[in-house]
Amino acid sequence: MTASSTVLSVSGVSRSFSSPVLVDVGLELREGELVTLVGRSGSGKSALLALLAGFDVPDAGSVQVAGLPEGVCPPWSTMAVLPQSFGLLDELTLEENVASPMLFSGGPVADAMARAADLLGTLGIGKLARRYPAEVSIGQRQRVALARAVAGRPKVLLADEPTAHLDHATIELAVRLLLDFVAEGSACLIATHDPTLTARAHRRLELKEGQLITAR
Numbered sequence: 001m002t003a004s005s006t007v008l009s010v011s012g013v014s015r016s017f018s019s020p021v022l023v024d025v026g027l028e029l030r031e032g033e034l035v036t037l038v039g040r041s042g043s044g045k046s047a048l049l050a051l052l053a054g055f056d057v058p059d060a061g062s063v064q065v066a067g068l069p070e071g072v073c074p075p076w077s078t079m080a081v082l083p084q085s086f087g088l089l090d091e092l093t094l095e096e097n098v099a100s101p102m103l104f105s106g107g108p109v110a111d112a113m114a115r116a117a118d119l120l121g122t123l124g125i126g127k128l129a130r131r132y133p134a135e136v137s138i139g140q141r142q143r144v145a146l147a148r149a150v151a152g153r154p155k156v157l158l159a160d161e162p163t164a165h166l167d168h169a170t171i172e173l174a175v176r177l178l179l180d181f182v183a184e185g186s187a188c189l190i191a192t193h194d195p196t197l198t199a200r201a202h203r204r205l206e207l208k209e210g211q212l213i214t215a216r
């Protein structure tokens, strides 16, 4: 892949539940891009992320990730998903949670733990590394989930409201981490209501009445 190649390609995607939620949605995400996805509550942001992650199947259209055959659920090393509920593993410490994508893909333990410590430090929670998720605040858990999502340097990160529980100064840390992450050749699509995050994105998209448009 070249420095500006497409890592996520969506064409003609539609999805209805009791009524149409997504209608003929198209999207291309390229390496190096941080793209935000805004839209009113219930507009379909999470539904779209679920389709892109392979957690749901569109009624029509296609989703292709990093050159994988269509319909193949991408591995964590290719696509990371940061859900609103974080999905941390309660029985692992914070640093073990962050290291887990690298450990699961067979990387050296020392390297994985060093990167985990580095990422937790970058997000201001290095001193909490040995604690368990139940022993920290919701905003601290959210930072752990963000660190874990970028830890394995996936080609694509899909994040659902990743700054919802963070204060302004901590959002700045998160934005810098995300910009550094995409600068290394990944791409990030973030569903968000956060104006700070949206202002710093390379591109802004909006879901409106089922259609994906360029946001102002």
Ligand SMILES: Nc1ncnc2c1ncn2[C@@H]1O[C@H](COP(=O)(O)OP(=O)(O)OP(=O)(O)O)[C@@H](O)[C@H]1O
Pocket: 017, 018, 021, 039, 040, 041, 042, 043, 044, 045, 046, 047, 048
């Ligand atoms: N599995 C499902 N079954 C039925 N309806 C669903 C399902 N998932 C989503 N919906 C509906 O699709 C619409 C879009 O929901 P979605 O969660 O994608 O919105 P959102 O833009 O992420 O909202 P928010 O900003 O509140 O998180 C809503 O009307 C929701 O009720």
